[in-house]
Amino acid sequence: MDVMGEFKIKHDHGVYVLPFQEHSVTFHFVKGVKVPFCKLEDWYILYQLIPDREEKVKKIENYLTRTGFDHTELLQRSLANSLPEKVKVRIQKLLANVE
Secondary structure (H helix, E strand, C coil), rough: CCCCCCCCCEEEEEEECCCCCCHHHHEEEEEEEEEEEEHHHHHHHHHHCCCCCHHHHHHHHHHHHHHHCCCCCHHHHCCCCCCCCCHHHHHHHHHHHHH
């Protein structure tokens, strides 16, 4: 399990700061302890910025395309953040295919 605070990823076009807000997490019980988890839509963005995570990006993309989004606002919010253009285009394409 990873614990993160003010999570940032440096990329070729700047630094992406995960906009962590209360509505950005989902709580699950793990062995009786309430634990916060980042939402899948945030991981979709983060994995695009972390090297060698394309397989995970495709799995999330396929899942979201198949089942739909719970939190499109997280993807839309990320478009205003510092992201490489290819990531922004991919997010916009995914949103257009699902919405």
